[in-house]
Amino acid sequence: MRLASFLSLVLIAAFLFVGILRLHPVGEPLGNPDVFKDRGDAITDIKNVDTMDDYYLRNGQTETGSNNLVASVVFDYRAFDTLGEATVLFIVVSSISMLFFTMIKRKGPETSGVSRIGEFPGGVSRVITFGSFLLYILIITFGIYLVVHGHLSPGGGFQGGAVMASATALLLISSLMTRNVQKTKKIFSFFESLGLTLFIGIGFVGIGVSFLSNFLANGNPLLFGKAIAFGPNPGYLVSAGTLPLLSLAIGMEVFFGLSIILVTMYHAAKDE
Amino acid sequence: MTDFFLYVTVVLLIFFGMVALIYKRNLIKIVIALNIIEAGINLLFIALAYRPNGTAPIFTLAPALGELKMVLPTPQALILTNIVIGFGTTALMLTLAILTYQNNHTLDIRKLRGVENND
Amino acid sequence: MTDHIPVLIIALPLLTAFILPIVGMINTRLRNILVFLVIAAVNLMLISLVQRVSIGGEVLHYVVGAADPLQVIREGLDFPIRIVLKIDGFSLFMALISGVITFVVFLFSLSYIKEGERKNYYQLLMLLIFVGMLGMEFTNDLFNFFVFLEILSIASAALVAYRTDRKHPPYAGYKYMLVSAIATSFLLMGIALCYAQYGSFNIDYIHGMMKYTLLDKMALVFMLVPLAMKAGAIPMHMWVPDTYSEAPAPISALLKTASMASLYGLFRLSFSLFGNPLEGGGMNYHTLGWIIIVMGVLSMFVGVTMALVQNDVKRLMAYHAVSQTGYMLLGVGVGIAVHAQADGGSAFKLFGRVAMMGGIFHMMNHAFYKGLLFLTSGVMARRFGTRDLNRMVGLAHRDTFTTVAFVIGALAIAGIPPLNGFSSKILLYESVYQFSPLLSIIAIFVSVLTLASFMKVFYSAFMGPERKDMIIDATPVSKGMILGMSILCVLVVGFGLFPDLVVGTIVEPAIESLVTIL
Numbered sequence: 001m002r003l004a005s006f007l008s009l010v011l012i013a014a015f016l017f018v019g020i021l022r023l024h025p026v027g028e029p030l031g032n033p034d035v036f037k038d039r040g041d042a043i044t045d046i047k048n049v050d051t052m053d054d055y056y057l058r059n060g061q062t063e064t065g066s067n068n069l070v071a072s073v074v075f076d077y078r079a080f081d082t083l084g085e086a087t088v089l090f091i092v093v094s095s096i097s098m099l100f101f102t103m104i105k106r107k108g109p110e111t112s113g114v115s116r117i118g119e120f121p122g123g124v125s126r127v128i129t130f131g132s133f134l135l136y137i138l139i140i141t142f143g144i145y146l147v148v149h150g151h152l153s154p155g156g157g158f159q160g161g162a163v164m165a166s167a168t169a170l171l172l173i174s175s176l177m178t179r180n181v182q183k184t185k186k187i188f189s190f191f192e193s194l195g196l197t198l199f200i201g202i203g204f205v206g207i208g209v210s211f212l213s214n215f216l217a218n219g220n221p222l223l224f225g226k227a228i229a230f231g232p233n234p235g236y237l238v239s240a241g242t243l244p245l246l247s248l249a250i251g252m253e254v255f256f257g258l259s260i261i262l263v264t265m266y267h268a269a270k271d272e
Numbered sequence: 273m274t275d276f277f278l279y280v281t282v283v284l285l286i287f288f289g290m291v292a293l294i295y296k297r298n299l300i301k302i303v304i305a306l307n308i309i310e311a312g313i314n315l316l317f318i319a320l321a322y323r324p325n326g327t328a329p330i331f332t333l334a335p336a337l338g339e340l341k342m343v344l345p346t347p348q349a350l351i352l353t354n355i356v357i358g359f360g361t362t363a364l365m366l367t368l369a370i371l372t373y374q375n376n377h378t379l380d381i382r383k384l385r386g387v388e389n390n391d
Numbered sequence: 392m393t394d395h396i397p398v399l400i401i402a403l404p405l406l407t408a409f410i411l412p413i414v415g416m417i418n419t420r421l422r423n424i425l426v427f428l429v430i431a432a433v434n435l436m437l438i439s440l441v442q443r444v445s446i447g448g449e450v451l452h453y454v455v456g457a458a459d460p461l462q463v464i465r466e467g468l469d470f471p472i473r474i475v476l477k478i479d480g481f482s483l484f485m486a487l488i489s490g491v492i493t494f495v496v497f498l499f500s501l502s503y504i505k506e507g508e509r510k511n512y513y514q515l516l517m518l519l520i521f522v523g524m525l526g527m528e529f530t531n532d533l534f535n536f537f538v539f540l541e542i543l544s545i546a547s548a549a550l551v552a553y554r555t556d557r558k559h560p561p562y563a564g565y566k567y568m569l570v571s572a573i574a575t576s577f578l579l580m581g582i583a584l585c586y587a588q589y590g591s592f593n594i595d596y597i598h599g600m601m602k603y604t605l606l607d608k609m610a611l612v613f614m615l616v617p618l619a620m621k622a623g624a625i626p627m628h629m630w631v632p633d634t635y636s637e638a639p640a641p642i643s644a645l646l647k648t649a650s651m652a653s654l655y656g657l658f659r660l661s662f663s664l665f666g667n668p669l670e671g672g673g674m675n676y677h678t679l680g681w682i683i684i685v686m687g688v689l690s691m692f693v694g695v696t697m698a699l700v701q702n703d704v705k706r707l708m709a710y711h712a713v714s715q716t717g718y719m720l721l722g723v724g725v726g727i728a729v730h731a732q733a734d735g736g737s738a739f740k741l742f743g744r745v746a747m748m749g750g751i752f753h754m755m756n757h758a759f760y761k762g763l764l765f766l767t768s769g770v771m772a773r774r775f776g777t778r779d780l781n782r783m784v785g786l787a788h789r790d791t792f793t794t795v796a797f798v799i800g801a802l803a804i805a806g807i808p809p810l811n812g813f814s815s816k817i818l819l820y821e822s823v824y825q826f827s828p829l830l831s832i833i834a835i836f837v838s839v840l841t842l843a844s845f846m847k848v849f850y851s852a853f854m855g856p857e858r859k860d861m862i863i864d865a866t867p868v869s870k871g872m873i874l875g876m877s878i879l880c881v882l883v884v885g886f887g888l889f890p891d892l893v894v895g896t897i898v899e900p901a902i903e904s905l906v907t908i909l
Contacts, residue, residue, distance in 0.1 A: 002295075005294050006291075006294075009287065009290050009291060009294065012287075012290065013283060013286075013287040015609070016282075016283045016286060016287075017280075017283050018605070019584065019605070019606060019609045020279040020280070020282065020283060022604065022605055022606050023279065023320075023584075023587050023606065024320075024587065025276070026276060026278045026279060026319050026322055027322055027323055027324045028323075029320060029321055029322070029323060029343075029344055029590075030587075030588075030589075030590040031344065031590060033323070033341070036337055036340055039337075046467045046468055049468070050590075051470065051590035051591070052346065052470055052471075052472050052590055052591050053321075053344040053345060053346050053590060055468065055472050056329075056345050056346065056472070057329065057342055057344075057345065060329075060345070061331055067330055067331040067332045068329075068330045068331075068332070069329035069330065069331075069342070069345040070328075070329055070330070070345050070348045070349050070352070072345075073345050073346055073348075073349035074349045074352060074353075076456065077456070077472060077473055077474075078346075078349060078350075078473070078474060078534075079455070079456055080455040080456070080474045080535060081349075081350075081353055081474065081534060081535055081538050082353065083405070084353075084526070084535070084538035084539060084541075084542060085353045085356050085357060085538060087405065087408075087519065087522070087542055088356065088357050088360045088538070088541055088542055088545060089356060089359075089360055090408075090409065091360070091516065091519055091542065091545050091546050091549065092359075092360035092363050092364050092545060094412070094512045094515055094516060094549075095364055095367070095512070095516065095545070095546070095548075095549030096363065096364065096367050097512060098509050098512035098513070098516075098549060098553070099367050099368070099371060099549065099552060099555055099561070100367065100371075101508065101509050101512075101555075102509075102555055102556055103371075103374070103555070152332050153330065153332055153333075154328065154330060158352060158356060186416065189412050189413075190412075190413060190416075192412075193409055193410055193412050193413050196409040197406070197409050197410055200402060200405060200406050200409060201406075203402065204402070204406070206456070207395055209458060209460075210395070210398075210453075210454065210455065210456055210457055210458070210459075210460035211395065211398040211399075211402060211453075211455055211456065211460075212455055212456045213456045213457065213458070214456065231331065231337050232331050232332070232333070232334040232335065232336065232337065232340070233331065233332070234332060234333075235331070235332055261363055265366075265367070265370075268370065286580075293573070299565065302569065306569070306572050306573070306576070309573075309576050310576060313576060313579050313580055313583065316580070316583050317583055317586075320583065320586065320587050346586075347586070350534055353534075353538065354579065357538070357541050360541075360545060361541075361545065361568065361572050364545060364548060364549065364568060365565060365568050365569070365572070368548070368552055368561045368562070368564045368565040368568065369565060371552065371555050371561035372561045372562045372565055375555075375557070375558045375559075375561060375562075376558060376562065384562055
């Protein structure tokens, strides 16, 4: 039986191997390698464009106003996927809250941090709590930077949110989060829903054009609408239309969502 | 030819992931096996988008237009989505593993087998 | 505003799900009303589309986020650059099934699931399964399809494990999640192979460019096998009985419809993505059809033989779900197999079309009567506190309505006229007999075994003396549960009495939208 399953695995691997021999060589993807040739300053310019990716490379910057083309794909061209992905995270957070509900309720309304007292006489050492507090501020600042600059530099809502959520983990292990767990979770859950509602709300506002359309790009500079010239440049913080707003909404959702997962799992797995 | 090893790595990752999936009996290790398969698929997307000497598709601090080459942006966006989905799957499966352990006091699928038949 | 209906159908329940935790904290009654309203609104929007899409034969497109949402491909380009939603006859047909079942499951769950903070999450996840099904059915983008499949899988897995205080549900949820994760991983692999060759994710665009290389055939395997796995066809059916039996009864009914969405994906991809076989070098459609037929016949037969020996009422019904999935695969498989025959399509016109019609009409009928049966099994399991048939007796004395509902469902699944199971099965029997008499005989034989198996349930659980000592929960069946079951009863009987009406209005256009592409 073990041999048979191993042989079938080898067969699948061989199948895959035959497949990759037929793929295009690494480094020669579909599309035009000279996609930036003769690119003017027009908003859309579809010369030299062979595939969907060529279109994004040639027009993504001017059309969405975002220097980061990955962000322009994530939050503009394929924003509907991102909505689905945010929904997946929301489902996971809700499921974990639901599944651990009885377990946490049975443990009673104790607070999450202080039960580790005893490992250090008189509570957790001052060095740890103060050090964590300093780090906490730094991590949150860096996370906010990543979220806000999502359309200019590597980063964005998901990455920034995940970085910020690591600060929550720090709070948990250094026993700084001493509030009642259920209450904390309610507040977090409120803000998580708010982030998601913000995201889909921006989508609904865009419905004058179409759902999730980038209706602010290349418009009023006060409303993130500053136009960008094509080519390498530092970019503007107030460009890219709805893109930074969506990034912010996602950052909020990811931060609070992951924090709920961390708090719930920490509390449920404790004292086993 | 050396570039080709990127694809070979993809196949190997998927193969090792599946080996672990079939031979490992521990609920947590099965989750790890799934993550390995997922890493293989993410790597495949990256390999499909790769251009030699290409920069990340970000215009901030990119080289001048003349020698500018960029990797394709769509696969990067997709694996961002896939990573988040993979994170969600992992978190939920670990939660269910914790609950299974709490209710049955084992993580071994051989001991869990047949558990559902004698309700 | 009517232009935006395709996206509103998906976005409205999504928005409701996002605000549901906050609404649930404030007032549970308000939450129930909100969920009720949004499911009803989506159903109304779907019904309003019947006139345009099914009867008028229109195909609705919606480009999410574009300057002009109705223009699929921008001027000067020959490929779409954004995610496109597409509603044709088949999508709408499936969406109607999902809508009706979700509505019924919501009504049934109102009092079946105990009120409490966990019920907020229950309703939210139920709504998101609905969103997942609708998204899978409406999208015309491969990666978007994958994302919605994940939404559906993860929400289902969490609901399977809903009753965490019992021993087995978490493990059943784990297994379901494992199967889903493997399936979706390989589906993504297939999507990557398509993207590598055509640089796009749009199903219609890839279909237009399809060159039927070896890689395309690999992609076909990587996409269809996971979807067959998620639909619960033999030999990838091992997760079905565990999952369906451990989930709360209304969720089993919803899961059945959710697996039907995977079946939709299987049919949709094999027609809309890989259809249109070229002369000579194209795909061998006869073989593909036969693979689906063999899978279907095996599912039918193995499912029903496994069901016969079960003593657990929900496991028995789960094996019947596997068996009935076989009928759908058989019908559509025959359609695919004869379509590519070198007789100018005369065999297809003669019986292939009818076989597909039977298979696809059976999807709707199956969702309704199997949903009804799962709901009655919920009443049975709650009354006796067990799912073991040996410890159930005399339910007919107490629950008259449940008994009637069960009898209607059981007769429908066995294909007894004049119920809806008969009207789709007769289409299958007649047309498949012209293709291969043996297959038709097997199908009839399986139906007889199905009837025998449900007779067993009826005799052991409903007949016999009333035993008050065996009843654990004596609360009467609530109005919501009766309303949910009676909606399905009316549909089961109505579709059996007037099959022509349904076939002409929504089933024919569904076939039409698949076949014109082929």
